[in-house]
Amino acid sequence: MGSLWSADNRGKVRRLALSSTTLDANCTDGNAGEHGANELEVSVHVFSFGSLEVGSTANADCFDVPVLGSVPEGTYLCCVTPNVVINKPGAASAIGFGDVANAKPDGYKVAVVSVNLVILPALNLMKLTSDDFIPIARLNYDPSAITVRADAPWKTIEEFIADAKKRPGAMQVGNGGVGDIWHVAAAAFEDRTGTQFNHVPFQGASPAILSLLGGHVDAVSVSPGEVMSHVQSGKLRTLAVMSEQRLGGVFADSPTLKERKIDLTIGVWRGLAVPKNTPPDVVDVLKNAARSTASDAAYKETLVKANLGEAYLDAAPFKASIERDRESLKKVLAKLVIQK
Structure with a gap:
């Protein structure tokens, strides 16, 4: 089958998630094993997204890749059979972030990132920053x-x-x-x-x-x-x-x-990112797949049912929003006492 990012295969990467089925529906077609080492791993660093289910629309070529779900922190959802589950919990996402940031920047490992990517460095709880990733898309936003x-x-x-x-x-x-x-x-x-x-x-x-x-x-x-x-x-x-x-x-x-009369609004955004230095053409494939996923009616319906706020942003505005949060949250965190 060759590389997932080869010229012949890029057009087949159409969706990153379609949350209308469950985990055991992922890539169970007879051709899945042909991908060999070319597994696309999605590392989920939050413990769960509430009641959002993992799903995919696996086709004959097995290039639709699941992303979101009520799955253990650090789970890898791979487009092969059987699914590979690896837990990397702890440190409020820092362990999982580090795993993806230090991965080979070839597009085969995608991180589900959150606002913790901004908070943890500001609290000196993590050396990594958002500069160690390339944003793909923001998926949603939920208040506390x-x-x-x-x-x-x-x-x-x-x-x-x-x-x-x-x-x-x-x-x-x-x-x-x-x-x-x-x-x-x-x-x-x-x-x-x-x-x-x-x-x-x-x-x-x-x-x-x-x-x-x-x-x-x-x-x-x-x-x-x-x-x-x-x-x-x-x-x-x-x-x-x-x-x-x-x-x-x-x-x-x-x-x-x-x-x-309590002036406080705060919450979490979640999105997708890859390690810095990932090739631009690979990043573009993932951006297009994320955009296609976000426009899918079944994906939108799942967010509504799970009471998860739809707040999709393409890569450029997502990156800009991360930078804004870096500045605004610095001011908030400086006033708070966080017991480490």
Whole structure:
């Protein structure tokens, strides 16, 4: 079959993700094994994207490559049979970022990057920066939210804040890891409300949510999409979202912090990137595939169902937005106390 990036094959790389099927649908055609070492690996450094499913539209040539999903942090989704799963969790994405940044820049390893790529260097928790990657596309954006168990004593965000002020440092708030965006969001919430929490780091949002469900922490500061299924089932309650406007669906009754006179909007963007020095022609193939994926109706529908905010940007505006965040978050982080 030759290189995935050969002149004959580039046109076949049409989509990077189509989240309408599940992981076991990936590239199971009889020709998949012919690709040999030419596996395209997608390294997912966040623990999960909530309820978003992994999927692909594997065709006879097996060049449609899955990207997103509720899969372990650092998972590689390869266009061969069987799928290869390698976990690289920890350090709020730093381990996974380093794995991709140090990979051979040939286009066969693609990273799902997030705002942590900006936060971790600013906190001196990672030597890598966004300069070590070439952006391909931004995929989505989700705000932070304060979520508690449905049987918790706090029915409103005001009650939650009032109790926290009475018991400084006593209330435990789970996050996705030291320096993770959800840690920063909780710290920013403290700063704006005059509260103090006991921040409990986990290796991603999913274990933080499981700990909340088990009664081991009092709240989590992760995205609405990551708690949506539990809010729907009546096990959890989202007290407020850190977005400009209210969300729809099961979060329609959850106010924004701004509605409650708390001036705070913060969240996570997620996108695709490859190691710097990846050949321009290879980068162009991936850019076009990402653009095609983002315009697909099934992909858009999956984002809506998972309550994940669609916020696609092509490579150039995505890079510009990363640079803006580098500057704006420096100011925010300088005011916050992040316990390392």
